[in-house]
Amino acid sequence: MPRSSTAYLEQRLERIPRVGLAHLPTPLEPLPRLTAELGGPRLWVKREDCTGLGFGGNKLRKLDYVLSEALAAGADTLVSGGVVQSNSLRQVAAAAAKLGLACHLVVYEGRVAAPSPDYHDQGNALLNRLFGAQLHKQPWTGERNAAIEALAAELAAQGRKPFVVPYGVSNGRGALAYASTIIEIARQSAAAGFTPGAVVHGSGSGGTQAGLVLGARAALSRTRILGIDIDAEPDRVQADVLRYGEEAAALLQIPFEPADVEVVAGHADPAYGVPQAATLEAIRLAGRLEALVLDPVYSGKGLAGLIALIRAGRWRANEDVVFLHSGGGPALFAYREVLEL
Ligand SMILES: Cc1ncc(COP(=O)(O)O)c(C=O)c1O
Structure with missing residues (x-):
């Protein structure tokens, strides 16, 4: 079996026991109305908010x-x-x-x-x-x-x-879980006839990004993983992604490449947990156009970062980009006044 393939990564992951609480695989869905609003690239959402138990995430x-x-x-x-x-x-x-x-x-x-x-x-x-x-x-x-x-x-x-x-x-074991998301994205995107140019998500304690980066090197090597710093601490996030990536790689005995880690700063200001105008715009667009429930702390800032990168011309209209919706919807109800809904 080639040492970089979906089946190889799956075989490495199967050696690590798991409890089976999450509803998997989560769906990968197109976002046609958000794509049209932003004028491309073709957007997709990986529904990690749909992992089931206790509102998921x-x-x-x-x-x-x-x-x-x-x-x-x-x-x-x-x-x-x-x-x-x-x-x-x-x-x-x-x-x-x-x-x-x-x-x-x-x-x-x-x-x-x-x-x-x-x-x-x-x-x-x-x-x-x-x-x-x-x-x-x-x-x-x-x-x-x-x-x-x-x-x-x-x-x-x-x-x-x-x-x-x-x-x-977030530790090595928590991080390696996100390599399994890459297996799902690889299979689902292949079935839908595309290879993602990027997977974009909100990055905080670093485990999610570490696993995605590790998995992508093994099974989706043409896909860039972009973690949007939601903590207003991009250097700390970068250091933690590197640390958990190395730990997860050691557990799975597959290569981790530090140069694959890209943490995008500038979308978390003024502070962790405080939404800005762009966060609120992202939450409203996702809700109105696609009935997605984003939150003001993580997924709203993640999508705001993706929208800013699209507007800055990072991708061509015929590329495919996956937004990883990491959950957080219940926090919306604790921010009602800020959202002005
Ligand atoms: C909804 C949501 N999105 C993203 C994250 C960030 O994930 P990680 O801590 O693995 O970087 C978290 C967790 O902190 C979260 O709750």
Whole structure:
């Protein structure tokens, strides 16, 4: 079997166990009305918002691989952390409920100034409670994983068997999950008769981009992966994509090429979690023209970045570009006032 092919990548991934929580494969759909509005290239959407459990999103694909370790270790409790409207926390809470595990979540307060009175109670925050997670408030310090580790140590001292899910479900195992998305895109785009010039998505903790980059080198080598920095920290995002890419490559024993990593800056200002005019335009266009539900923190900024690149002439009208919709829809309800809807 050639060492760079879809079947080869699939064979490497099959050696890593996964739980099977996510609904896969997710659809790849054309976006004809958004394409016409923007005057090309031909746009497609990879529906990673349709992974199913608990309103879905990109973390479930990662959790499928990461949580197989938790089950193998006999864990009885999942521990993770994120901001008040974290999609990652909501998906960890959903996975715990489905697997019958307890769930303790560090909720970092203060990273985002509440954009609406409902911010602490709506959207993902409401769903965390619905799924039965226990929430532990902590002030945001910029250090992502220390408070999660400390909470896990506390729970272990109480006799529980905690398993730490890192911030954003990003580590080597979480990242390699996104190589599996490349297999799906390769097959779906071939069936539809095209090769994507690029896959574009919002990049934050870096695991999604790391896996896409790794997978594309193995199975979709003419496709560029563009991660739109949504954190207003492009250098940190770039460093984390490199780190998780190397870790995932070691687990799969396939090559990772640092030069493949392209993080696009300039679409996250003024700060993480604060939408700008271009974000709101992207959310409204996707909703009005294609009935896609984007969010103000991740997928809205991701599409805003893609629209800016299209308007700057990055692709010809006869090229095909895939927007990877990573989810986040529930956060929309915590931002109603900002959206003016
Ligand atoms: C909706 C959504 N999109 C994109 C991302 C970014 O993915 P990653 O953290 O793997 O870079 C996240 C997670 O933080 C997310 O919740």
